[in-house]
Amino acid sequence: MIWLPYSVSILYVILFIYAATSKLWDFRQFKIQLGQSPVLTAYADWVAWHVPVTEYILAFLLLWETTRLKALYATLGLMTMFTTYIILVLNFSDYVPCSCGGVLEDLGWTEHIAFNLFFILMALSAILATGTKSTSKTSRS
Amino acid sequence: MSTKPIYFKLFGTLSVSIAVVILLFLASEKQVHRNNAFTRRYPPHPVIKSYDLDLGYNSYYIAGIDKDILYLGNSTAPLHLLRIRLGDRDTTHIELSLETDLDSVRTKILNIQVLPPYFFALDGITPMILRGSTDNWQATVWAKDRAYFSKAQAIDSNRIAIRSISAKTGRSVLGLMERDDSLTVTLHPDILERKLDGIFDVDGAFTITPDQRHIGYVYFYRNQYLILDDRLHTLQKRSTIDTVQEPQIKLTSLSEKGTTEMSAPPLFINLETALYDRYLMIHSNRLGKNEPTDMLDEASIIDVYDWKEGTYAFSFYIHHVEGQRLKEFKLFGDHLVALMGRHLSIYQLVDAYFTKSTGNPDHEK
Numbered sequence: 298m299i300w301l302p303y304s305v306s307i308l309y310v311i312l313f314i315y316a317a318t319s320k321l322w323d324f325r326q327f328k329i330q331l332g333q334s335p336v337l338t339a340y341a342d343w344v345a346w347h348v349p350v351t352e353y354i355l356a357f358l359l360l361w362e363t364t365r366l367k368a369l370y371a372t373l374g375l376m377t378m379f380t381t382y383i384i385l386v387l388n389f390s391d392y393v394p395c396s397c398g399g400v401l402e403d404l405g406w407t408e409h410i411a412f413n414l415f416f417i418l419m420a421l422s423a424i425l426a427t428g429t430k431s432t433s434k435t436s437r438s
Numbered sequence: 439m440s441t442k443p444i445y446f447k448l449f450g451t452l453s454v455s456i457a458v459v460i461l462l463f464l465a466s467e468k469q470v471h472r473n474n475a476f477t478r479r480y481p482p483h484p485v486i487k488s489y490d491l492d493l494g495y496n497s498y499y500i501a502g503i504d505k506d507i508l509y510l511g512n513s514t515a516p517l518h519l520l521r522i523r524l525g526d527r528d529t530t531h532i533e534l535s536l537e538t539d540l541d542s543v544r545t546k547i548l549n550i551q552v553l554p555p556y557f558f559a560l561d562g563i564t565p566m567i568l569r570g571s572t573d574n575w576q577a578t579v580w581a582k583d584r585a586y587f588s589k590a591q592a593i594d595s596n597r598i599a600i601r602s603i604s605a606k607t608g609r610s611v612l613g614l615m616e617r618d619d620s621l622t623v624t625l626h627p628d629i630l631e632r633k634l635d636g637i638f639d640v641d642g643a644f645t646i647t648p649d650q651r652h653i654g655y656v657y658f659y660r661n662q663y664l665i666l667d668d669r670l671h672t673l674q675k676r677s678t679i680d681t682v683q684e685p686q687i688k689l690t691s692l693s694e695k696g697t698t699e700m701s702a703p704p705l706f707i708n709l710e711t712a713l714y715d716r717y718l719m720i721h722s723n724r725l726g727k728n729e730p731t732d733m734l735d736e737a738s739i740i741d742v743y744d745w746k747e748g749t750y751a752f753s754f755y756i757h758h759v760e761g762q763r764l765k766e767f768k769l770f771g772d773h774l775v776a777l778m779g780r781h782l783s784i785y786q787l788v789d790a791y792f793t794k795s796t797g798n799p800d801h802e803k
Contacts, residue, residue, distance in 0.1 A: 328728055340462060341477070341728055370451050377455035385463050421448065428444040 302369065305423035306359040309372055312416070313359075317352035351375060366427050373420040380413040476679050478726040478741065478753040484791040485774055490759055491527060491782040493520070500777060502552025503648060503770045509557075510782075511550035516540075519550060519575075524773065524784060534559065536568055537578040543568075551592040553650070558598070562587035567598065567615070581615060585623045591644035591653060593668050599644060599653055601630075609636030612655065614670050626670055633660065635698060639685040645711040645718075648770045654713045654745075656720060659685035661707050663718065665745045679741060679750045680707050680724055714769035716746040717792065721756075721764055738764035752791070759783060 320327045324345070331341040355375065358368035387406055493510070501511035501519060510520040517540075519532040534550070536543070536559060549560045552572065559568040559577050565586045570577030587600035588610075596617045604611045604627055613625040630640040642657040652673070656663040661680040665673045677683075686705035691698045709721040720741050723734055733739075737755035744751050756764055762779025772792070774785040 325730075331728070370447065373448070374451045374455040377452050378459045381456045381459040382463075385459065424448060425444060 299426075301426040302365060302423040305419045306365055306369070308419065309416070310356045310359050313352040313356040317349035317356070320349045366424065369420055369424050369427065373417065373424065376413060376417045376420060380410065380417065383410055383413065476681055476726045478679070478729060478739070480754060481752050481791060484742075484752060484754045484788050485756075485785040486788060487757075488773075488784040488786050489527070491522070491784070493780050493782055496762070496780040498777060498780075498782075500766050500768050500775065501550045502554070502557070503768060503775075504552070504554040506771070506773075508775055508782075509550075509552040510777075513546075516545040516548040516550070519552070522782070524775070532575055534570070535576045537576075538566070538568070542566070549590065551590075553592050553594065556595045558592045560587075560590045560592075560598075562590060562600070569595070580617065581621050584621060585613065585615065587613075589644055591646055593646065593650050593653065597668070599666075599670060601644075603637070607636070610640045612666075612670060629655075629664065629666070629670065629672055631662075631675075633685055634687070635689055637698070638687055638689060638700060638704075642708070643711060645713040647713045647715065652713060654711060654718055656708045656711045656718075657685075658706055658708055659687055659704055663708070663711075663720070663743075663745070665713075665718070674745055674748065676743070676745055676748050678708065678720060678722075678743065679726070680722065682707050710764065710766050712767050712769045712774070713745075716744050717751070717769070718743045718745045719767070719769065719774075721767070740767075756783065756785070 328341060328345040331345050352375075355368055355372055358364040359372065383406060495512065495514075497512050497514040498510040498520065499513060501509040503509070506524045508522045508524055510522065512518045512520070517534040517536070519534060521530040521532055522528070534557075542564070543559075543561045543566050544563050547561055547563060551558045551560065554572045557570055557572055557575070557577070558580070559570075561567070563586065565581075565583065566579065567581040567590075568577035569580035585600060585602050587602045589601040591599045593599055598615045600613050600615055600623075602611055602613050602625065603609065604625060607627065609627070609632060610630055611625045611627045612629045613623055616622050616624070630636075633639045639659060640657065641659065642655050642663075645654040645656065646652070651668055653666045653668065653670070654663055655666065659682075661678040661682050662675065663678065664675055667673055682705065687700060688704075689698050689700060707722065707724060709723065711721070712719045720743070721738050722741055723739065725731060725734070729739075733755070735758075737757045739753055740756055741753045742751040743749065756767065756774075756776050756778075758764070759778045759781040762781060765777045765779070767774060767776040769787075772787045772789070774787060776783045776785065
């Protein structure tokens with residue numbers, strides 16, 4: 298299972314770089330869409346910058362062995378936030394906006410949740426794999 | 439034993455993330471609905487266009503609505519009315535006849551308001567008000583030389599809300615003209631709130647619900663509106679999402695003439711308005727956060743307020759027809775009619791956005 302944290306990290310790196318770039322590519326549009334999002338209207342400016350920047354930083358940190366575990370926790374947190382956002386928008390907001398960049402735009406909301414849950418599960422298992430590996434190391438010594 | 443801290447951390451990460459988003463959501467909801475953050479929300483398609491109608495002239499104005507019949511007055515042909523049945527777009531031309539000859543009224547400002555089974559012809563400068571039946575379209579004098587007015591809104595067959603100038607203070611006042619056995623005029627100087635001179639700064643427009651039970655007065659140069667009942671008692675004094683509270687107008691007094699004039703173009707905060715049930719719609723050309731500037735060339739922004747709750751609900755666009763911007767709009771039943779240049783656009787209001795109580799939506803998807 299040593300390969301798991303590494304491959305999950307690589308998958309996430311690809312996802313984050315792709316998602317962040319597609320947001321910045323059409324930043325104005327992204328900001329407008331966020332502003333129209335019923336959940337984040339008041340924080341659109343702030344969130345619009347922080348989301349892609351966080352994605353880039355995490356992509357970078359996931360690449361290094363030393364920072365990977367912490368980055369995986371942060372990734373899990375971020376993914377959970379995205380998913381919570383989608384669920385809130387779908388169930389509790391006045392209307393459902395259209396946002397998300399690139400091919401993700403073509404996903405339906407249900408597919409989007411499934412997609413996110415899959416990534417959350419991967420992050421979870423990667424953390425667990427890393428964790429048990431390091432604890433088994435310490436118990437051995 | 440050794441994996442426990444991991445589960446602990448994982449659980450912590452998950453719950454903190456979920457909590458942060460929920461808190462953001464709740465805080466944002468509150469800010470957008472209650473505060474003057476001035477960020478608009480555009481839900482997808484709260485109104486759907488039914489059709490456009492070419493009227494042939496751009497001088498029409500909305501004179502009244504009766505069920506699905508729309509009456510349009512014409513400012514260049516003051517005695518001409520256009521009657522449009524919105525269901526099948528059937529149009530009829532109506533010629534009004536007035537008891538007085540046209541020389542005794544200012545035809546340029548003559549305003550027709552149709553409130554079946556009556557209609558009014560109003561001229562606030564002469565001043566003269568005529569009333570007639572919509573059966574024969576013949577009007578007789580209803581009030582003459584009683585009160586000058588700059589704005590008027592017929593409430594029912596015997597009552598008209600006016601905006602006049604108080605002889606005592608020289609400031610704008612709202613008042614009620616009423617006919618029982620005789621005609622009475624009551625001025626209510628306490629309704630309009632003076633910020634500068636009491637004339638320009640309180641300028642605004644009347645709007646009335648189709649059932650004529652509530653009247654709105656929306657200030658042009660500040661972010662405020664009033665909702666009055668049909669006897670002009672103030673029911674609500676509310677603010678819009680805009681943040682301009684003090685009128686941004688420059689006034690110059692010409693002391694030798696004793697007049698005051700505007701010396702710079704004013705900043706319009708609110709333009710045309712429409713009132714229906716508990717919804718007040720205001721056309722605004724002010725942009726909020728994250729709104730594309732070029733949108734103003736393509737469409738007019740309508741902000742929807744729930745005046746009973748005092749909340750901002752959402753906004754939508756009315757797209758210009760052939761580059762003509764919105765001149766006037768009205769609500770009735772579940773329709774919105776908008777006049778743009780020589781075109782009339784009919785929109786259907788989507789139930790999900792207008793019947794539910796705002797701020798507590800519970801529809802799915």
